Amino acid sequence: MDGRTFFRAFRGGGGGKNGMSELVRLTEVTKVYQGGITGALNGVSLIVEKGEFTAIMGPSGSGKSTLLNLVAGLDRPTSGSVAVGGTDLGKLGESGLARFRRDNIGFVFQFFYLLPNLTSLENVLIPAQLKGSDATARARELLGQLGIQDIADRFPARLSGGQQQRVAIARALINSPTLLLADEPTGALDTHTGDQVMELLGQLNRDGQTILLVTHDAKLATRHAARVISVMDGKIVDDARLESPERAASEVIRVRSEEASR
């Protein structure tokens, strides 16, 4: 398949099973950083369908962030191809890539990365301003949806970690991205706040948002993501699609201690 048909084949998504359609396709992707002895990614092929909530897990240094950065178009693979929404990112120049990121990708990081001299609302509006659109109403609506409308005019330094991450999520969503990427979004939060942030991501997914999440927390990953990909040494070593049937309690847990017949 040459580049042209490759490009066309994934345009429009073609319908997959269950009415799903392909959003992300990685084909034999490798990434060797400058000065890196072994590759950070070593032949990763992966398809993500629209509407999926996929968790990526693996030890630190296994290539999870590298994978997310390549999908986001923040970096380019050493070999192989990355296509998102039918667009082969390798075919885009720098400005094309910047436009692609702005229009298609929302990114949430472990340490929020809010601009300290802007208010919450102003932070949320940055990606929209890059696009030249006035999205103040939508920004306020998003803040409301995320339960933080009352902190719109506060600066990041006066926000808790959980509030800062919600602002970062609103910022990631302001341009209605086709794909939301989250790299350990609960990594800097306490358990309770992390649960809440993940609950928000789960709600977004139920509303149709495609999400690719890197996390260390298997409890949270399996709670919200129906697909768990395990990465090790820059390779995908497992790709588990989990089932979600209503199971009777006794099919999940048996509380039972040794009965002494005395």
Next chain:
Amino acid sequence: MSLKFGVLGLLKGEPLHGYEVKNRFEAMLGGTWEVNIGQIYTTLQRLERDGLVRPIGRRGDRGKLQYELSPEGHKALDQWLAQPDSGPQQLHEDIYVKLLLATRIANGDLKGLLARQKRAYLQRLRDLNRLEERARRDGRVDLARLVRGALLHTEADLKWMDELSSERFGAEEGARTE
């Protein structure tokens, strides 16, 4: 053991018939432990024999008999509750023996075993998550706590699989089996 003390604990509240004990016990366990009425009657008879419960009412039709806690029963229950669970850790699942056998039979190559078990644990985590959600929705905080314990245990199991998977079984440290 827990069935015996579970029955004692339920009778601490008020005297109950055998079938009430069964229903309340199962409801308390939220479907995670089913008992048959025969087990309940056997348990009640043993408790009566040991002087921990007393029947109220007419003998004869055991379905009509109510039981109440005796002072000794109260004491035994309080003692049991005050005692920490100690003694050997219970490892009931097959994986422990499978791991030991696979180390011998597959010459230390555990890859397949670990990968399959990991998937099973991931699925279990998902099922437990749904169970926890349901317990919270139903207002069963106590059950949700129990499920939370199971979640954390399964998370540890998963970490164990990952740790074993990332071990390099070199020839020098090869599995020593005795």
